[in-house]
Amino acid sequence: MAKRGYHHGNLRQALIDAALKLIEARGPAGFTLSEAAKQAGVTPAAVYRHFEGREDLIAEAARQGYAIFADVMDYAYQSGQPSALASFEATGRAYIAFARKYPGHYIAMFESGVSVNRTPDLAHAALRANSVLERAAADLSRHIPPEKRPPAAMFSAHIWAMSHGVVELFARGAAGSRAPFPAEELLEAGIGIYLRGLGLVAPDS
Amino acid sequence: MAKRGYHHGNLRQALIDAALKLIEARGPAGFTLSEAAKQAGVTPAAVYRHFEGREDLIAEAARQGYAIFADVMDYAYQSGQPSALASFEATGRAYIAFARKYPGHYIAMFESGVSVNRTPDLAHAALRANSVLERAAADLSRHIPPEKRPPAAMFSAHIWAMSHGVVELFARGAAGSRAPFPAEELLEAGIGIYLRGLGLVAPDS
């Protein structure tokens, strides 16, 4: 990221990176365009060469987050194939791993208040992430007898909700509430119990 | 809330109420002390007669939220007695009902970034809310054979996480992601499947 004189070289991405670090450090409210510019070694006005404004910068950070997220989820899904169960469990684990590894992106995506429908690009990235989890759920649901099979969208939503809840409540300093268990362990156990309830895991495994 | 001339009468609570409405309408970042004062029909400086500052006002809003929350949860728990299962399910439902009925409090509690350990009062209120759910879990866990019984704190955490995740992702306009199912239905189904996984509900009920 060495500057090359007057022209920065890759200011756009440098601003996004700075924004991510700020969001991570101070929360979505603590992030300011001016500070991001300063951290990128540039005047606030320069930001307007690359973004429409503050919101636009956050939205782009979120979009990149969704893109990474979708990749991570997809990779996890592939790594569990050809077992539907393994694929599904892997995507669950990938969720929490993502939140840990990319906290700035995670906050921009889920806590910054930026609507997923703000731009088509952003909406598309979010949809792709969502669809990986739904595909895993659909795969898995084929192993449930049709008459007691919940819609795939429903139980992908359950897993997403539990993952999200574990992250929000127990994986981050957020509410100050300390976790009674490591988040990974908690989530893995929760998903295991849930899948058993679906009849997809042997009762005493 | 009629003002009686120079002295307000109950400015402290009026400020909290105004803060709650603002937080609900504009999110935790959009809330400002000055605006809350204006809505209460008072000068910003007057706030300092009752609170140490902006943060303190939010913290008090959160504290009242936890107090209501604990009451609601406790009431739900009692209403399900003497059945451990009914009590447990009722607390799950109460969670989402609370989020819907008291969105301002909910945001102040979980999304404002205020630490639960900010003041002893706040910490105590949060702990009380938590303990209701844990008690329900402990009651219920007595029906699981000891050798396959997860710690009560763990599965109360699971239910809490799923409830929280459903609320965050599907019960609020938040991320712009629309819910595939009504949140209540989604959560109820999720908890049902989870409990079946614990062996606490008949496999085909």
Place this chain on the structure above:
DNA sequence: TGTACATCAGTGAACGCGCGTTCACTGATGTAC
């Protein structure tokens, strides 16, 4: 019942601050000939 006075909850003006955004500009880069 009336008066003097202490208490206290509000006012209103002022502050310094950092914010997002705009504007005319200038220095660097790259391209045509």
Place this chain on the structure above:
DNA sequence: TGTACATCAGTGAACGCGCGTTCACTGATGTAC
């Protein structure tokens, strides 16, 4: 290879704004005698 020039990414000064907070104050309330 050298020069003229268009393009473009940055500067830096300025703006108006609303914020949280402080301060000396004043008007209302309640109590002692």
